[in-house]
Amino acid sequence: MTQRAGPYRAQFDSRARQELQYRAAALAGLFTQVVFGFIILMTLLAFYGSSEVPSPLTAVQTAAYVWMAQALLGLMPWNVDPIAQERIRTGAVALDLLRPVGLYGYWYAGALAWRTVRTALRFVPMLLLAGVVFPYIGLQTYALPAPVSATAGAWFVCALVLSALLSTAVTMLMQVAMMWTVSPDGVLRIVPAVAIVLSGGLVPLPLFPEWLQPFLEVQPLRGLIDTPTRLYSGDLVGAAAASALMWSAGWVVVLVGLGRLALSRGVRRLVVAGG
Amino acid sequence: MADALRLWLRFASISFRSQLQYRVSFVVGIVGGFLVTAIEFVAVWTLFDRFGGLEGWTLHEVAIFYGVAHMALASADLLSTGFDHAGELIRSGGLDRLLLRPRSTVLQLLGHEFALRRLGRFAQGSIILAWGATRLGQAGMRLDYPLLAAAVFGGGCLFLALFVLRGTLSIWTVQALEVVNAATYGGVTAAQYPMTIYEAWFRRFFTFMVPLLAVTYLPVVAALGRPDPLGFPMWLGRYTWLIGPACLGGAIVIWNLGVRHYTSTGS
Numbered sequence: 001m002t003q004r005a006g007p008y009r010a011q012f013d014s015r016a017r018q019e020l021q022y023r024a025a026a027l028a029g030l031f032t033q034v035v036f037g038f039i040i041l042m043t044l045l046a047f048y049g050s051s052e053v054p055s056p057l058t059a060v061q062t063a064a065y066v067w068m069a070q071a072l073l074g075l076m077p078w079n080v081d082p083i084a085q086e087r088i089r090t091g092a093v094a095l096d097l098l099r100p101v102g103l104y105g106y107w108y109a110g111a112l113a114w115r116t117v118r119t120a121l122r123f124v125p126m127l128l129l130a131g132v133v134f135p136y137i138g139l140q141t142y143a144l145p146a147p148v149s150a151t152a153g154a155w156f157v158c159a160l161v162l163s164a165l166l167s168t169a170v171t172m173l174m175q176v177a178m179m180w181t182v183s184p185d186g187v188l189r190i191v192p193a194v195a196i197v198l199s200g201g202l203v204p205l206p207l208f209p210e211w212l213q214p215f216l217e218v219q220p221l222r223g224l225i226d227t228p229t230r231l232y233s234g235d236l237v238g239a240a241a242a243s244a245l246m247w248s249a250g251w252v253v254v255l256v257g258l259g260r261l262a263l264s265r266g267v268r269r270l271v272v273a274g275g
Numbered sequence: 276m277a278d279a280l281r282l283w284l285r286f287a288s289i290s291f292r293s294q295l296q297y298r299v300s301f302v303v304g305i306v307g308g309f310l311v312t313a314i315e316f317v318a319v320w321t322l323f324d325r326f327g328g329l330e331g332w333t334l335h336e337v338a339i340f341y342g343v344a345h346m347a348l349a350s351a352d353l354l355s356t357g358f359d360h361a362g363e364l365i366r367s368g369g370l371d372r373l374l375l376r377p378r379s380t381v382l383q384l385l386g387h388e389f390a391l392r393r394l395g396r397f398a399q400g401s402i403i404l405a406w407g408a409t410r411l412g413q414a415g416m417r418l419d420y421p422l423l424a425a426a427v428f429g430g431g432c433l434f435l436a437l438f439v440l441r442g443t444l445s446i447w448t449v450q451a452l453e454v455v456n457a458a459t460y461g462g463v464t465a466a467q468y469p470m471t472i473y474e475a476w477f478r479r480f481f482t483f484m485v486p487l488l489a490v491t492y493l494p495v496v497a498a499l500g501r502p503d504p505l506g507f508p509m510w511l512g513r514y515t516w517l518i519g520p521a522c523l524g525g526a527i528v529i530w531n532l533g534v535r536h537y538t539s540t541g542s
Contacts (some may be wrong), residue, residue: 032457038477039465044322050327164363186303203318207325267280 007101008109012134012241015113020132022204023121030125032210041066041142044204050142055237056202056206060145063130065204069225071126074119075167078192080175081111089180101225102262107175112168119164148234155241161226162248166223169255176259179266200226206235220255223248278458279382286386301391308395315467316341316403332469335410342404343423343491344466347430348459350395354435357387358442362416365446371539378426380534381527382440411499419498420515426494428468429516431489436519436526443533444527458485466491471504486522489515 046057046064057065071094084107087093096103131145147153170191177187196202198221205216216222227244230236236244288359294301319341323334361384364370370516408418441455462485470478470492482488496503 028453031454032461033479035457035461036464039461039473040475042477043468046330047322047326048329050330053326055326096276180511186307189307189311193314197314197317208321209324 007043007090007099008105009155009211011106011109012113016111016117018065019114019117020121024116025123029122031131032155033073033122033126034129037066037070040069044207045141051114057204057233058180059141061230061233061235063142064145065200065229067126067130067203068229069204070231071123071130072119072163072225073201074227075115076192076199076243077167077170077174077195079188080171080178081107081114083114084175085178088175093179103267104172104256104263107257108168108172108259111171111175112164115167116164145233147232152231152237155231155236155245159223159231159245159248162245163224163228165252166220166248166255169252169259170220172259173262174218176262176266177269195221195224198222199224200229206219206230212255217244217248220248220251223251277484280379282383283386286383287389289470290386290389291391292387295445296492304392305395305398308392309399310395312345312396313399313465313532315345315400318466328436329468330470331504332473335414336338337408338403338469339411339418339423339466339499340469340491340495341400342400342407343495344463344487345400345425346397346404347466348434348463349393349395349400350427350431351434351438352393352396353390354385355438355442356390357384358438361442362445362448365537368539370534370537372532379531381439417472417500419500422494422498424518426498428492429494429519430487432464432519432523433486435523437485438463439523439526439530443530446533446537461486469496469504480530486518487495490519491516 041063043104045059048059048062053064056194084093087096099106126195130142132147134140134143147156174187174191198219199217200222201224205222206213208216216226219240222244227236227248231244276282305412317339323329323337330335334375340451361370364373371381373380376383386420406425411418437459444455462469465473465481466487470488473481478488493503493512493515495512497509498505500509502509503512
């Protein structure tokens, strides 16, 4: 088993080291994310304050939700692995097919490293800023709270792992779709827009109308932001927490299966132009 | 001036015809832009649906703020493609070619590529605005439409100024700075709601750094004909949109200064 995982791990390590070079770019994005975080959080709190209707999230849970969403924004399937996309476009994918490793696993390992390292480079400074600096400079109302309990923290870490696996599985589906179309603009515009709504990145999912909740709770994109964040803030506990994690794990299996199937079909009809 | 305008219209029409060569991709682009940006209104609608009101503002009033902000950003977006590509033009030496022509670089970049797919956001904003205005009209409210148009114009100038400044920065950094997105995309997100809902210290960013408070918020409040909760007199809102074109003028001066210091990569 260890021997078989070897090449995929090597691919993961190599991409991870490569992505770690882009630390400055991640910091440049941080300012924009902080501004967005404040706009969203102040808007939500203004709505809470002007209504008799109680919010399903407390103010503290909302702050946790908004900053976690900003910290995890890198997991949103905005784009596909640029290296793999370029290889599909130029035909270098033919070389990848010659490698004695599964193409799906090879791509998955690369995309996973790319996504997790990029996200981590934004996640850590965002947490430090919202969790440590904001309370220090007198912005307690807007600060990121600590996880409600040690159990919540542990659930959160499990959910983060699933979130990274899920995000990569969605990315892979988009990446495989590139084999069918030369101009992927459609996929690359629509998927992120849908994902930002259904993951909770635009509005916390519990604030959507009640009649939508049964659907929102079972769809896969919830696992990207909503599940880890609500486990962290103690909004999901006990059976609801277990069920949310089960759904995420189930979707990882289903989406990886779909991705493998689509890729094997894509490879069968793949024609690499010579030159 | 008339000559410059004629030339610019010619640039625009060339760009328009070239994009119509790929008709399907053109339509998909506009429809996609429409849907993707309309998602922002889903958030506004969801929150009003659950909470009913926002510090005394109704959904239909917020729709006016929303429409003005999105129409302003979309107009600037439509004109700014050339400045978005400034970094690339500098790296590749394409800017040298523009400098050789007997016209200002600003004119040439404004007509560089008239990305019509960005009309999707404009259409989306104008539909939301029209819907809000109709509902307010039914409720007996009279809106000042010329002032709303002035707010869109002023906001468009302000956003365009920011895109020009980002282009100018790329003369030195060769990479467009993501920080400017906080002012442009952050700005449209902030300005789609009335500025009263933000805390005073945060509002300062959109008052002094990026003056959306003056350029879109005050004119819209005046156009709605209601007293400003922030206490600015109503007559002020009739004129503050002029700060938008003033910022654009300033940004163009800075761009020209930057171009004067530009050294070609020598390709």
